[in-house]
Amino acid sequence: MAGAAQRVVGAAGAFVDGTLPVRIRAWDGSEAGAPAGSGAPVVVLNHRRALRRLLWQPGEMGLAHAYVSGDLDVDGDLGEGLTAMWGLVRDGAIRPRRPRAGELPGLVGTAVRLGLVGPRPAAPPEAIRLPRFARLHSKLRDRAVIAHHYDAGNDFYELILDENMAYSSGYWTDLAAPVTEANLVAAQDAKLDMICRKLGLGPDSTLLDVGCGWGSLPIHAAKHFGAQVRGVTIATEQRDHINQRIRAEGLAGKVQVDLVDYRDIPTQIEEYGSFDAVSSIEMGEHVGDGNYPTFASILFGALHPGGRALVQQMSRRPGDHPGGGAFIETYVTPDMVMRPVGDTLTLLQQAGLEVRDVHVMREHYVPTCRAWIATLEANWDRAVALAGERGARMWRLYLVGAALAFEENRMGVDQILLTRPTATGRSGMPATRASFEPAAVSEAAGA
Incomplete structure (x- = not known):
């Protein structure tokens, strides 16, 4: 039976063109993606909530909320990991795309099996909360x-x-x-x-x-x-x-x-x-x-x-x-x-x-x-x-x-x-x- 990491890597193919150039380590201990020891960044999913955050807020904010909350980590030095991942995006090794219509039923099934269906996770309390009616730069x-x-x-x-x-x-x-x-x-x-x-x-x-x-x-x-x-x-x-x-x-x-x-x-x-x-x-x-x-x-x-x-x-x-x-x-x-x-x-x-x-x-x-x-x-x-x-x-x-x-x-x-x-x-x-x-x-x- 495929572990969570294998399911995540399989589903990622619907959102990224080409082979996922990072290695995934999931909350159940499974690993998949780029070969171990290849030098590729290792993204650690400590909790399935990390993926739920990304489903609700794809991109920078979903990743930031997941990292700050501890739901997601980068194995090793964070600076080296971010440098490597930013370089992959900049050089075109990671090219985001939209899932095709035929891929949607499989993605929904994967989401259900991974336990990702649920309400939007709240932002960590460290996110700023500004006065509701205060004008910009008042x-x-x-x-x-x-x-x-x-x-x-x-x-x-x-x-x-x-x-x-x-x-x-x-x-x-x-x-x-x-x-x-x-x-x-x-x-x-x-x-x-x-x-x-x-x-x-x-x-x-x-x-x-x-x-x-x-x-x-x-x-x-x-x-x-x-x-x-x-x-x-x-x-x-x-x-x-x-x-x-x-x-x-x-x-x-x-x-x-x-x-x-x-x-x-x-x-x-x-x-x-x-x-x-x-x-x-x-x-x-x-x-x-x-x-x-x-x-x-x-x-x-x-x-x-x-x-x-x-x-x-x-x-x-x-x-x-x-x-x-x-x-x-x-x-x-x-x-x-x-x-x-x-x-x-x-x-x-x-x-x-x-x-x-x-x-x-x-x-x-x-x-x-x-x-x-x-x-x-x-x-x-x-x-x-x-x-x-x-x-x-x-x-x-x-x-x-x-x-x-x-x-x-x-x-x-x-x-x-x-x-x-x-x-x-x-x-x-x-x-x-x-x-x-x-x-x-x-x-x-x-x-």
Whole structure:
């Protein structure tokens, strides 16, 4: 009698042209598909519910729900498995098709014998549930998205991120360097240093950091460049963490962080004054297309004439899906918009800012994500204790998928340096880029 794996492989032929190039291991212990030991990815069906999820939601979301819930696994390293399967799809080895009419009775019989007939399985509770009547990118909806994303708590993010608590791409001065915790710290230090240099920060320079995360840039700018920094965030957990760091570092007179929505910054400017520099590190993706002109105008309005702004932001190629994809929009950060970098430059220019430098850093996100993955895997039991089994699996899938998307140029990240010129057109910029590089790179170049 055929096992579940043999039945699944037989039925898959109605949905995929050619031989199924993966091996299936089913809940009853049976295996079928690509030959064992051939190097083909091994998909593990821990429960028949995995197939029921795929029947109700074929494609990315069915697979994501099945993986997060634990109904489906990939044997071995998830990153290697996803890379192999994505390559098979990209190269045409897996070509989806619709079942022919004559195949339908057999498929129904197989579904019945496998116990797949039944109600649609509920999405895992880790999937975001937004306020029912909140408008896209309203303050209520944006706060709900942020609250969902940071529900895992500061302890979880402290486990995953480096000591800077930098939740954005690092700057790896050697992309061939081993992906280690020490090298991640160095990459984040180099990124923060480079941002401060691009912004021309020095003793008593004033910086506004919009969407300041856990304070990596405000702390770095105050501690290493002597800047006076105001940060804004709408995440209470982040604000509380930064305040602890401010006290621990003795920076109470140098850094202040407020719970302020970026849209309310203009009402704070009278209290704040304007700034020598403004930064926004991987926050602009979350304001949405409709609000981006307002966001860009707020950056412009917060600057002194002759001041500089730096936006680090993720991007997509023209024609690609502008959001993070179905999985990210369901589990991680819904409402995100990643447009081609040229379109973002136009929006920033329309606000009155002058574009001075665009630094493509796509390859740098690959080792950054992989360092976070390595930390997650090394501390798996602790991650499960903090976020739950499903939560930890969601983060594993998210980070592995993100690393692959950046590696294969389906997502990008760019640093955009801008100025607010004076009325006479002065930018205040240096003649060359020499001052932008991290100290270690500058010293090596001059050695």
